[in-house]
Every structure is written in C-alpha cells, then in structure tokens.
Amino acid sequence: KNRSGFGVCLTMEKTIASAEEVVDHTYNKVNDNVNLGKVLKEGIINAQDKFEEWVQCYVVVRERGLTLGFHTDDKKEKNAVDDVIFFSSFEEIEIEMLPDNARRSRESKLFPFAVRRKIEMVQTVTTSPDDNEENQLQQHTKSCLLKGTKKIENSQDVIFATLNGREMWEWASTIRWLGTKPAEEYIPNFGKPSTTMSHCVYYENPLVLQNVLLKMFTYNNLPVESVKYVEINSGYFELYSDVNDFSDDEHSDEEKENDLDESSQSICESSQSIRAFKNRSFMFGAFAYNVIVGACVQVNEKCFELITSAKLFDLSSGGREYNSILSMLCEGDYSTSREYLVKSLWKQGYPKLAGYYACYEAFTMNLAKPGHCSGISSPTGRPVHPDDQKLCRIVRYNGDGEIDNATL
Numbered sequence: 136k137n138r139s140g141f142g143v144c145l146t147m148e149k150t151i152a153s154a155e156e157v158v159d160h161t162y163n164k165v166n167d168n169v170n171l172g173k174v175l176k177e178g179i180i181n182a183q184d185k186f187e188e189w190v191q192c193y194v195v196v197r198e199r200g201l202t203l204g205f206h207t208d209d210k211k212e213k214n215a216v217d218d219v220i221f222f223s224s225f226e227e228i229e230i231e232m233l234p235d236n237a238r239r240s241r242e243s244k245l246f247p248f249a250v251r252r253k254i255e256m257v258q259t260v261t262t263s264p265d266d267n268e269e270n271q272l273q274q275h276t277k278s279c280l281l282k283g284t285k286k287i288e289n290s291q292d293v294i295f296a297t298l299n300g301r302e303m304w305e306w307a308s309t310i311r312w313l314g315t316k317p318a319e320e321y322i323p324n325f326g327k328p329s330t331t332m333s334h335c336v337y338y339e340n341p342l343v344l345q346n347v348l349l350k351m352f353t354y355n356n357l358p359v360e361s362v363k364y365v366e367i368n369s370g371y372f373e374l375y376s377d378v379n380d381f382s383d384d385e386h387s388d389e390e391k392e393n394d395l396d397e398s399s400q401s402i403c404e405s406s407q408s409i410r411a412f413k414n415r416s417f418m419f420g421a422f423a424y425n426v427i428v429g430a431c432v433q434v435n436e437k438c439f440e441l442i443t444s445a446k447l448f449d450l451s452s453g454g455r456e457y458n459s460i461l462s463m464l465c466e467g468d469y470s471t472s473r474e475y476l477v478k479s480l481w482k483q484g485y486p487k488l489a490g491y492y493a494c495y496e497a498f499t500m501n502l503a504k505p506g507h508c509s510g511i512s513s514p515t516g517r518p519v520h521p522d523d524q525k526l527c528r529i530v531r532y533n534g535d536g537e538i539d540n541a542t543l
Contacts, residue, residue, distance in 0.1 A: 171221070172198025176309045179206070181245060181296040183237070189245070189296060196306075198314045199223065201250075203293075220293065222252065225313040229253045232307060232345045233440055237294050241475055246303035246444055247296040250310055300444025308352035319354050322418045323347060328429040329458050330512040331467055337422075338429030341437040348445055351422075354414055362420020363452035370417030423447035424460075431464035436472040443483060451484035454491050461485065462493030465501035465530070466511050469520045477526065481533070489534030497536045499527045 175196045182192035184205065193204040193215070203218040222228055229251045237247035297303045325335050336343045351357065423442055427450075430439040443450070453460055464476055481487065493501045500508060502523050506516030519527070 171200045171202070171219075172314070175314050176306065180302075180306065183294040183296075192295070194295065194306075196309050196313070201293075201310065220250075222313065225311065225315050227252050228311055228313070230307050230311050230345070230349060231292075232303070232348075233437070233444065234292075234294070237296065245296040245298065246300045247294055248303055248307045249292040249294045250307075251292045299446075301446045304348060304352050304445050308349050311349050312353060316353050317350050319414065320350065322351065322354075322414050322422050324418070324422070325425060327425050327458065328432050328463065331432055332512045333429060333432060335429055338426045338438050338442075339433055339435055341435075341441060344426065344438050344441050348441065351419065352445075354419075356414050356416045356419075358416040358419055358447065361446050361449035362417055362423070363449045364424070364456065365452065366417050367421045367424060370415060370421070374415070420448045424453070428458070428460055428463050431460055431476065432467045434464070434467045434470035434473050434476065436470075436476065439476055439479070443479070449484070450480060451486065454486045457494060459491070459493065461488070461491075462498060462501055465493060465498050466513060468513050469523060471522065474522060474526050474529070477529070487534045488530060489537040491534070497539075498530045499535055502527050502530070 175198065177193070177195040179191050179193050181189045182194070182203065182205070184190050191206040193206065195202045200219060200221040202216045203220070204215040205217050231249040231251070234247060234249045237249065238245070295306065297306060323337055325337070326333075328335070328338070337347065338344065423445065426438065426442045427448060429435075430442060442448075450460070461477065461480060464473065464480070467473065488498060492498075494510060496508075501511070503519050504511065504513055504515045504517070508515045
C-alpha cells in the first residue's frame with residue numbers, strides 16, 4: 136500500500152541508463168509493464184499526505200493513471216515519483232468536488248477534490264446440479280442485478296487541492312475523463328428561478344451539478360474568462376436574430392420564423408434537433424447564472440459553492456436586474472447558511488447595495504418579509520429570526536437603502 140491507499144507495483148530494470156531514461160521508465164512501467172500512456176496534464180498542486188497535512192505534490196495525469204511526487208524538505212526533484220495510481224479506464228474513477236472532510240472551515244482558501252476508484256460488488260450465487268435451467272437463469276439474473284459500486288474498503292481517498300476554483304475544475308475534469316472526451320451535450324437550459332417554489336436538480340442536487348460541470352469543462356467553447364451579465368443578454372439577442380443558426384434545409388421559412396419568436400428557453404430546447412445549433416460561450420454563463428440564482432433562493436450552500444468555484448459567471452457584473460442574485464438569496468426561507476452566502480458573494484466581487492434594489496424594494500424587506508410584502512412565495516408577516524435580524528443590519532451597513540435615506 137502506498138501513501139494514497141492504493142496498492143501498486145513498480146517494475147525497475149537493473150541497467151545503466153541516463154537520469155532522463157530512468158525517470159521516463161519509472162513513469163511508464165507500472166503493474167507488469169503496463170504503459171500509462173501520454174501525458175494529459177502535469178504540474179504542482181497540493182495533496183493530503185497520510186497525516187492529513189497539505190504538502191506540495193508534482194502530479195502527472197496520463198491516459199491510464201496518475202503519478203505523484205511529494206515534495207519534502209529532503210527531496211525536491213521535480214520528476215521524483217512516490218506513488219502511482221493505475222486506472223484501467225475512466226469508468227473506474229469517482230470524483231467528489233469540495234468534500235467536507237477536506238476543509239477545516241468555510242474560510243479555507245484551498246479548493247479540494249477527492250479522487251477514488253469505483254469497484255463492482257458481485258454476489259456469488261451457487262446452484263446445484265439438480266436446479267433446472269430456468270431456475271439457474273433466474274439466479275444468474277439476480278446476481279447481475281446486485282452489481283453496484285462502492286468506495287474501496289480500508290483505503291484512503293486521494294485528495295488534491297488548488298488555490299483557485301477554475302484550476303480545481305480543470306484538474307478534476309482531466310482526471311475524471313483521462314483523455315476520453317465525452318460526447319458534447321447541449322448545456323442544460325431552464326427558466327430563471329423566481330420564488331422558493333422554483334425547483335431544479337441543477338441547483339438542488341450537488342452530485343448532479345458536479346457531474347454536468349465535469350462534462351462541461353471538456354466542451355469546445357468553454358469560455359476562458361467569466362461571462363458577464365450583459366454578454367448573456369447580447370448572446371440571446373444574437374441567437375434571436377441569427378437566422379442561419381436556426382436554418383435547416385428540411386425546415387420551411389414559416390417554421391424558422393416560429394423558432395425565432397420563441398423565448399430563450401424554448402429556443403435552446405427546440406434547437407436541439409437542428410443541425411446548426413452549437414453551445415455558444417455565453418450559454419455557459421447563462422447556465423451558471425441561473426444555477427447561482429436557484430442555489431440562492433433555495434439557500435443551498437453546496438450547490439452555491441460548486442457553481443461559483445467554476446468561475447463561469449462574473450458576479451461583479453450583475454445586481455441591477457429584476458430578481459437579482461442577492462434579492463433571491465434574501466427572499467429564500469430562513470437558513471443558517473444565508474449570512475455566509477451573502478458575505479461570500481461580496482468577497483467574490485458582487486456589488487455592494489447602495490443604489491441597488493430587490494425588486495424595487497430594500498433588501499431588508501425581502502429578509503424581514505412583512506405582511507404587506509407581495510410577489511414572494513415564502514410565508515410573510517411572521518417574527519424575524521434573530522440571524523436574519525442581524526443580517527438586516529449587515530446589508531444596511533453595506534448600502535441597502537443608503538441613497539433613499541439620504542434623499543429623505
């Protein structure tokens with residue numbers, strides 16, 4: 136067992152060779168001379184050692200596994216290899232983004248992700264010679280249905296961490312697919328959440344969100360920079376007006392005009408059957424924006440952290456739109472996570488509140504939810520939780536109602 140908890144076997148030949156040849160041999164000869172394939176990504180990131188301490192690690196991702204070189208005080212060689220993790224295919228890999236056990240607090244500056252191997256659980260079913268053929272077939276079918284996946288028993292996860300979220304997703308996506316690029320699918324498109332009655336798996340189920348993001352980071356038009364709110368609006372405007380993107384020889388002119396008259400959501404859904412449709416870069420930002428709004432109105436901390444760490448949407452570019460990110464966060468039902476999410480938005484560049492409104496009202500109105508407050512689905516006219524009372528003072532201190540009070 137190595138430091139990462141995986142059993143490995145390094146094969147070394149006793150021969151005279153140059154240092155470069157020895158390094159290359161160590162990287163490529165694993166498990167009875169099985170070649171790990173070409174390099175997909177390499178670099179120095181943080182990794183947890185057996186004492187659960189963060190150390191620098193030189194990681195090389197190849198087509199059939201990883202090599203790890205832990206940098207210690209007495210060993211700083213770039214190409215030193217301590218552990219080798221072999222995968223027969225990408226289907227053996229399981230990734231967990233931002234695992235709770237890898238962070239000591241919410242304020243941690245690291246972005247961790249765990250890598251583990253999936254294995255099959257097969258229950259052996261014995262049959263006697265007296266069993267007829269039909270009964271044996273039923274037993275075999277039952278055995279096949281019992282197959283599943285679980286974590287490796289008595290072993291540790293390999294936990295890596297980067298200093299920014301975008302880099303974390305790039306590393307995790309590379310390891311998840313090991314060079315076998317998944318087929319590009321249409322970016323999920325759903326209506327912008329508007330109340331606590333809005334529900335969608337992409338901002339309520341962290342595992343679903345994680346898996347779709349790991350795929351999206353392999354797509355061709357993944358934007359290099361975070362998409363701004365104005366770019367989303369202009370992108371949809373171009374999508375409406377660009378007839379060529381919705382043309383197909385098999386569609387009549389009337390059908391094309393009908394496509395252009397639909398809403399942005401209907402356009403993306405209906406165009407999945409149209410040959411010329413592509414995932415444009417602004418669509419990554421539109422997806423991220425809607426997920427952020429949904430995670431805020433449902434006050435889902437894990438989904439919020441996953442989507443904001445991907446840096447697909449520029450949080451500093453919004454705030455003035457109707458049902459803005461912060462107004463939806465204030466509108467949601469009480470949660471102990473709400474104050475943390477508000478402060479996290481500001482840390483990530485979301486504008487302070489002077490001159491901004493929550494649906495033409497003060498943000499404290501959405502937090503307190505008085506009886507006359509309309510347009511929200513949360514209960515109104517009830518006592519305000521002490522945590523939300525504290526948050527009302529925080530948002531007021533950060534500019535909520537400042538211009539209006541000065542005018543009065």
